[in-house]
Amino acid sequence: MEIYLEYLVMLPGPTNVPERVTRSMFTHMINHRSKDFVKLYVDTIEKSQKIFDTTSDVVALSASGTGAVEASVVNMVKKGDKVIIPVNGEFSSRLSTMLEWAGANVIRLTTPFGQNATFDQVKEAFDNNKDVKAFYVVWNETSTGTMVKYLDKIKDLTARNDSFYVVDGVSILGGEEFHMDKWGVDVCVTGAQKALAAPPGISPIAVSQKAKKHMIANPPPTFYFNMARYFKYYDDTKETPFTPAIPLLYAYREALDIILEEGIENRIRRHRVCSDALYSGLSTMGLSPFAKEDARSTVVIALNYLQGLDDKTFRGTLSEKFRVLVAGGFGELKGKVFRVGCMGEVHKYHVMRTISAIASTLDMMGYKTNPDAIKVAEDKLRAL
Amino acid sequence: MEIYLEYLVMLPGPTNVPERVTRSMFTHMINHRSKDFVKLYVDTIEKSQKIFDTTSDVVALSASGTGAVEASVVNMVKKGDKVIIPVNGEFSSRLSTMLEWAGANVIRLTTPFGQNATFDQVKEAFDNNKDVKAFYVVWNETSTGTMVKYLDKIKDLTARNDSFYVVDGVSILGGEEFHMDKWGVDVCVTGAQKALAAPPGISPIAVSQKAKKHMIANPPPTFYFNMARYFKYYDDTKETPFTPAIPLLYAYREALDIILEEGIENRIRRHRVCSDALYSGLSTMGLSPFAKEDARSTVVIALNYLQGLDDKTFRGTLSEKFRVLVAGGFGELKGKVFRVGCMGEVHKYHVMRTISAIASTLDMMGYKTNPDAIKVAEDKLRAL
Incomplete structure (x- = not known):
């Protein structure tokens, strides 16, 4: 049996998906080019902003977390850019590979699995690389159960070197403290199926005004992960450029409601x-x-x-x-x-x-x- | 009110989604690295093969149709490859841009919107370009309501020139006749939310043995749309490399059941x-x-x-x-x-x-x- x-x-x-969230997908199909969709999507984005604690743009990509992390790379990094990234597990290793594929000059701060690079090591890397263009960090290394605890302190370093600050928060946002604007984060990526308790398939990405400008000025040769297109559609019509996974947006929004209620x-x-x-x-x-x-x-x-x-x-x-x-x-x-x-x-x-x-x-x-x-x-x- | x-x-x-399909999403979450998932996914893939009429590999990407079309480009085309494509609307124009971004030497067979390049024009293009590496065609140009009606005749041309044959069937597969193997198609892409009557978010892509070999030998510098990764995971464990949109897979499978019942x-x-x-x-x-x-x-x-x-x-x-x-x-x-x-x-x-x-x-x-x-x-x- x-x-x-x-x-x-x-x-x-x-993770476990509350029945309320699953049930929210049981609805009729709508047009993704319509007022019905705009209402759903704007509501979803505005609630997402609260989770990231930002007033900047959020885009809900119809993809897994890896897809959104890839978007955070191909839209930010240009050939030859120097990028610092702590590496201590599968996901930070994968992200450093993505950065290399995008043409970055990658400075890896490698520590044994189960340990994090210290803040002083990060600071030293910034001191030694005045021309660094971006700092990428996997906030929570899912493969080893480690979490970086000095996200709030990076701002001074990135401000000093005028570099971007990108956080892969796929497996943690919604479960730990995060203040995108206050902490000076330029890009933060997450996934709906982790601490947000929605089903997999939607991966939100939050982008500061500074990073948005950079992305619009440097669009990558891709359609699906081209952030400039998402910004343009949202700014013009509050829609997404490509057909979104509508049932999963209902679910994700319901999950956000539950979070904000708690x-x-x-x-x-x-x-x-x-x-x-x-x-x-x-x-x-x-x-x-x-x-x-x-x-x-x-x-x-x-x-x-x-x-x-x-x-x-x-x-x-x-x-x-x-x-x-x-x-x-x-x-x-x-x-x-x-x-x-x-x-x-x-x-x-x-x-x-x-x-x-x-x-x-x-x-x-x-x-x-x-x-x-x-x-x-x-x-x-x-x-x- | x-x-x-x-x-x-x-x-x-x-399009309209049958209630049976919507209802199928109302189920408990499973592990995407488990026997439960393998059972769901293998069943989904085997039923998809019937829709494509192929014995070759099918991958169900968690993305919109545009994402899957992009996968059909970045995994197939290398810098300098000569590619022929009829262009007569928004989606074929977009696809030809993707081909150029991938470095292809694109031969566009441009006709006015609302008309198709004739088979003779396609044949002539093959005659004039013996070194063509691939023929790409948008089967159904959603933007203008046109449909190419000679897909069954292309095989002779691609066989003669030893080129690949790629069909963008996003907005039509399941609604019109298609025989991937018999017609010698190497790659066919579709979307769940069109003639298959499932919700948006899953885009299946079918790949011939010959194209699969080519993709594995030429993996593109991307994670999310890297077909070689999907093949490896399926061949090794019958799983997907990245967390799939599980509720949408249930829905898509239910939609396939309805198709096969009819x-x-x-x-x-x-x-x-x-x-x-x-x-x-x-x-x-x-x-x-x-x-x-x-x-x-x-x-x-x-x-x-x-x-x-x-x-x-x-x-x-x-x-x-x-x-x-x-x-x-x-x-x-x-x-x-x-x-x-x-x-x-x-x-x-x-x-x-x-x-x-x-x-x-x-x-x-x-x-x-x-x-x-x-x-x-x-x-x-x-x-x-």
């Missing part, structure tokens, strides 16, 4: 408390976090596998017996870590059920786990 | 009868088709506006008073024509209601129309 019961989706995206600060606090409970509970159980303590993400928790613990059996049991989904390792961490998403709807229940199911799975696989884990997590969750 | 009643969507995409031949016949009824009925009413008779599309009907008939008032009345959506003209045809989509679910009811609403709108705007129009259309529809 096939089981259709829903999963507890503790992946680093896609309040962004409350939401961030909830993510922090839940991740604290997950780190504490799972550590007590005997599973050590992969990331160094000062680099740990509050939205993606990467854990080292215990000696001999088989990835496929572990995640298969969790999924099949308990219907809890967690992700495996990425690239060279495949089989060495598993990753728990702490995103979007995540609340007490999600944390407790996840820890409980992991404990039971480890028990079934013959590992003795510390029964205090669940109590430790529950204690932490009292903060909610 | 705001009206939420559904529209009759007679646009050249998006039978592709029945579906094509239905499109032909409905477009015949629309052409006859609207011509009787006094609205002349924009396209030359031998070039007329069976899925997009472009009609010349009557003298002095204002586009905005006409389409606004049609939409607001009768909730029937038709599209305006594109580019230089803006205000000169309107376009009726004859796609997907289109059946007797759609045709009759559209003709009736157009007649009433024209009457309201003070134009005397021939009352025989509706009877002429009904007669044609008896063939169904």
Whole structure:
């Protein structure tokens, strides 16, 4: 018999989608060149601005996060531009490749997986490269569960060197604190299916006035990811240049409504408390976090596998017996870590059920786990 | 009071989406790296192959049709490649620009809007360019309502010159006859929101074995539209390299089920009868088709506006008073024509209601129309 019961989706995206959001897609088709669409899209964009905390332009691309990150590269970087980027995982590595393909002279600040380049290292790179054109940073490295914690301090460096500041916030925006305008960020990219708790397929990108001017003056030879076209359509008619994924825009807007109803600060606090409970509970159980303590993400928790613990059996049991989904390792961490998403709807229940199911799975696989884990997590969750 | 009643969507995409399709999106989130996803995706791809009539690879891109067309260019064309393309409207013009951006030496077979290059003109271009690397053709020029009718004859030319044969079938596949393998097509692109009657956001691209080899050997410097990555993921794990728009894949698969239940031949016949009824009925009413008779599309009907008939008032009345959506003209045809989509679910009811609403709108705007129009259309529809 096939089981259709829903999963507890503790992946680093896609994540659990509230039923209200899924239900919002159940509507009739509209014309994407009409007042109906303009109403939907303008509302979506204005609500997105609140999430980015910006008054600048936001474009909702119909693509995955990778597509939007690619847009942030091909529209910003010209051949020969010097770009600084910290590299410490799969996604920052991929982004640095994109920058090279765009012709950039890439200065990689490489640190071991699980660690971040320090602010001083970033500062030093700026000091040594006065002609730097842009600083790119993957805010949350989904592949290793690390998060950069000095986004608010970069502004002074980019202002000094008159360079652009680009943040890949795909797997985190909506789950952690972010102030685009206050922090002087020029471009920030995110994905709907992560901390925003919408289905995958929409990836918003926010662009400062300065970066917008730069993009319009330097349009890349592409249609689909040509930001100048999106700006022109929005400025002229509040539409998108190409047919957008209309049902997903309804879903994304509904997800934004839920976020604004809860309040962004409350939401961030909830993510922090839940991740604290997950780190504490799972550590007590005997599973050590992969990331160094000062680099740990509050939205993606990467854990080292215990000696001999088989990835496929572990995640298969969790999924099949308990219907809890967690992700495996990425690239060279495949089989060495598993990753728990702490995103979007995540609340007490999600944390407790996840820890409980992991404990039971480890028990079934013959590992003795510390029964205090669940109590430790529950204690932490009292903060909610 | 705001009206939420559904529209009759007679646009050249998006089109009416059957409720069964919309409803299929109302499901729980799954992991895109799991057996659940593989089952969904493989099923979707295998059903797509039937629509393209091919045994070769199909990739369902999470993007609009323009994105998939761009993929068909950047993965196929290398700098200096000679490419022949008929140009007779907005979309073929756009495609020829994409080809130039990819570095191609583009031979445009330009004809006036509303006409197609003849097969003899295409043959002559092949005769004069023995070193041609690819023939690109927009099967259905959505902007003008024309359709190329000799796709089955190109094979001999491309075989003779050992060139690739690429078909942009975005606005028509599923509504007209197509046999990818039999006709020797190397790449065919389509969009879910046109004759396939799914929501927008998924754009399938089918690739012959020969073109697949070429793409793998010549990967472009892009992630999102890098076909070699999609092939590798599918061949290795039956997954997609980037997080796909999962709800739209459910919808697209459901739309394919509906097509296969009806039978592709029945579906094509239905499109032909409905477009015949629309052409006859609207011509009787006094609205002349924009396209030359031998070039007329069976899925997009472009009609010349009557003298002095204002586009905005006409389409606004049609939409607001009768909730029937038709599209305006594109580019230089803006205000000169309107376009009726004859796609997907289109059946007797759609045709009759559209003709009736157009007649009433024209009457309201003070134009005397021939009352025989509706009877002429009904007669044609008896063939169904």
